[in-house]
Amino acid sequence: MDITFDQVSYVYQPGSPFEHRALQDISFSIQSGSFVAIIGHTGSGKSTLLQHLNGLMQPTSGRVSVGPYDMEAGKKNKRLRELREKVGVVFQYPEHQLFEETVSKDIAFGPENFGVEEQEIQTRITEAVRATGLSEELLERSPFDLSGGQMRRVAISGVLAMNPEVLVLDEPTAGLDPSGQREIMDMFHNLHKEKQLTTVLVTHSMEDALKYADHIIILNNGEMYREGTPLEIFKQKEALEAVQLDVPEVIEFLAKVEEKMNIRLPYEGQSVAELAKDLARMVKGGRDLE
Amino acid sequence: MNNSMIIGQYVPAESVIHKMDPRSKIAIIFFFVLIVFFANSVMSYGLLTVFGVTAAASSKVPLRFIMKGLTPVWFLIIFTFLLHLIVTKEGDVLYNLLGWKIYEEGVVQGAAISLRFFLLILVTSLLTLTTTPIEITDAIEELLGPLKKIRFPVHELALMMSISLRFIPTLMQETEKISKAQASRGVDFRTGSFKDRLKAIVPLLVPLFVSAFKRAEELAMAMEARGYRGGEGRTKLRELKVGKVDFMIYALFLLVVIGLFLTRS
Numbered sequence: 026m027d028i029t030f031d032q033v034s035y036v037y038q039p040g041s042p043f044e045h046r047a048l049q050d051i052s053f054s055i056q057s058g059s060f061v062a063i064i065g066h067t068g069s070g071k072s073t074l075l076q077h078l079n080g081l082m083q084p085t086s087g088r089v090s091v092g093p094y095d096m097e098a099g100k101k102n103k104r105l106r107e108l109r110e111k112v113g114v115v116f117q118y119p120e121h122q123l124f125e126e127t128v129s130k131d132i133a134f135g136p137e138n139f140g141v142e143e144q145e146i147q148t149r150i151t152e153a154v155r156a157t158g159l160s161e162e163l164l165e166r167s168p169f170d171l172s173g174g175q176m177r178r179v180a181i182s183g184v185l186a187m188n189p190e191v192l193v194l195d196e197p198t199a200g201l202d203p204s205g206q207r208e209i210m211d212m213f214h215n216l217h218k219e220k221q222l223t224t225v226l227v228t229h230s231m232e233d234a235l236k237y238a239d240h241i242i243i244l245n246n247g248e249m250y251r252e253g254t255p256l257e258i259f260k261q262k263e264a265l266e267a268v269q270l271d272v273p274e275v276i277e278f279l280a281k282v283e284e285k286m287n288i289r290l291p292y293e294g295q296s297v298a299e300l301a302k303d304l305a306r307m308v309k310g311g312r313d314l315e
Numbered sequence: 316m317n318n319s320m321i322i323g324q325y326v327p328a329e330s331v332i333h334k335m336d337p338r339s340k341i342a343i344i345f346f347f348v349l350i351v352f353f354a355n356s357v358m359s360y361g362l363l364t365v366f367g368v369t370a371a372a373s374s375k376v377p378l379r380f381i382m383k384g385l386t387p388v389w390f391l392i393i394f395t396f397l398l399h400l401i402v403t404k405e406g407d408v409l410y411n412l413l414g415w416k417i418y419e420e421g422v423v424q425g426a427a428i429s430l431r432f433f434l435l436i437l438v439t440s441l442l443t444l445t446t447t448p449i450e451i452t453d454a455i456e457e458l459l460g461p462l463k464k465i466r467f468p469v470h471e472l473a474l475m476m477s478i479s480l481r482f483i484p485t486l487m488q489e490t491e492k493i494s495k496a497q498a499s500r501g502v503d504f505r506t507g508s509f510k511d512r513l514k515a516i517v518p519l520l521v522p523l524f525v526s527a528f529k530r531a532e533e534l535a536m537a538m539e540a541r542g543y544r545g546g547e548g549r550t551k552l553r554e555l556k557v558g559k560v561d562f563m564i565y566a567l568f569l570l571v572v573i574g575l576f577l578t579r580s
């Protein structure tokens with residue numbers, strides 16, 4: 026589904042001494058089927074922005090549309106339920122939302138609320154658990170007996186079982202071990218391609234933004250700072266540093282190589298190791314490097 | 316995020332009332348509540364009203380917040396007034412409304428009692444509006460200090476209060492987070508029958524209790540790890556101090572008390 030923000034502002038606790046303007050005149054659009062990363066320093070308004078995507082928050086001014094659903098300041102949306110079925114949100118530390126007696130019941134909770142049939146729910150549970158890499162033996166266990174990483178996977182399965190068209194992810198891998206992080210992110214990426222989802226990812230990992238996103242939006246102090254493709258964005262080292270963001274290692278490596286050796290090496294998703302090999306080959310191949 | 320922001324009604328500002336020692340505030344409010352019941356003439360009521368309203372005005376708390384604190388009691392104030400109008404049958408008849416007589420005494424007493432109510436609520440709500448809950452706890456611990464002699468667990472009580480207060484905003488944030496997460500999974504907390512809504516609370520309460528118990532355990536462990544073993548010999552980070560402002564306000568309050576007893580009829 027296409028997503029459009031039109032001059033969206035959001036103010037927390039308006040009219041009180043704690044009034045806080047968390048979003049300011051945000052406008053952008055996301056095409057259906059794209060993978061967008063939202064990055065920005067802590068407190069820049071990323072989570073606030075995400076919560077507009079399934080109507081948990083309503084803009085203080087401006088307008089958000091997600092497919093056929095509109096959320097406009099001061100107007101009530103009567104189709105929030107439908108919207109929430111289509112937009113699956115994985116919150117930061119989603120394992121805090123587990124509550125059922127068994128893992129399978131917890132995964133079934135979302136689809137049940139949206140009136141999905143029993144048999145269909147069972148299929149979805151199996152699918153979701155397979156996607157997140159949970160063993161089926163865990164299905165009848167209590168979610169509170171699991172390890173942190175397993176709990177995280179259960180919570181993510183619960184969102185996937187809703188079969189959303191838009192996947193909204195708020196730092197879904199924060200606090201996981203490195204290999205777990207990679208597994209989960211790869212899983213989201215595969216799912217994104219396979220089911221042609223529209224994915225919005227908030228992340229503090231520039232590497233992830235570079236690797237998975239085809240569009241990046243940078244927020245700073247609630248304002249839109251930059252947007253563009255990962256390569257366009259990560260070329261602007263100074264601009265990124267001005268808002269306390271880093272350039273991914275690979276890109277920095279490439280930039281240094283290009284500067285020092287005066288050659289062009291196109292970035293095609295290689296890792297630093299792969300680039301080093303390319304480089305070695307070039308050097309051995311006797312290309313003149315001045 | 317600043318944690319004091321969501322607690323209770325505290326409204327930060329730079330004012331004389333905010334600067335007062337919380338113990339002074341509690342003591343003065345205590346005595347004010349007592350002397351309100353001694354007022355019995357127009358002058359004495361006037362004096363107390365001036366005191367209450369001046370205190371409210373000098374607190375620099377926006378009127379809106381003061382009024383918000385009073386909303387639940389407006390009903391009570393008006394109800395008391397009407398009750399007196401109807402029940403009291405002394406003095407001259409002031410007005411005869413279709414055979415329903417309104418007596419002078421009724422109006423006077425009704426007004427007096429309602430005014431008393433108003434003043435009590437106004438002054439006590441000033442305490443919570445201008446004092447952080449932590450200051451109130453510290454003040455209570457100090458004021459109850461003498462009870463330690465009879466083995467009353469003053470320190471433990473104050474510790475319990477301050478821990479609970481500390482965790483109110485955390486719990487509120489947690490509640491909001493979890494209810495948003497469950498709303499995203501299709502729970503509707505707002506509509507539906509009473510039974511449906513009751514059922515919608517389970518997915519909210521279970522995670523809340525789980526995290527509250529986990530927090531309690533972690534906190535207890537952290538406190539032990541840092542060598543906490545009760546209040547014996549502990550010093551305080553925030554020392555309460557009675558300053559110039561407090562003495563000035565004591566003096567002012569004393570004048571009001573003297574004035575009250577002079578103007579009583």
Ligand SMILES: Nc1ncnc2c1ncn2[C@@H]1O[C@H](COP(=O)(O)OP(=O)(O)OP(=O)(O)O)[C@@H](O)[C@H]1O
Nearest residue numbers: 037038045047066067068069070071072073074316
């Ligand atoms: N309930 C609230 N009341 C008042 N201000 C709030 C509230 N929630 C968030 N804020 C403020 O809004 C701003 C944006 O918050 P938000 O949670 O969107 O940031 P974020 O970009 O997600 O940060 P992080 O990377 O740390 O998750 C912050 O400055 C925060 O202090």
Ligand SMILES: [Mg+2]
Nearest residue numbers: 071072073117
């Ligand atoms: Mg956030």
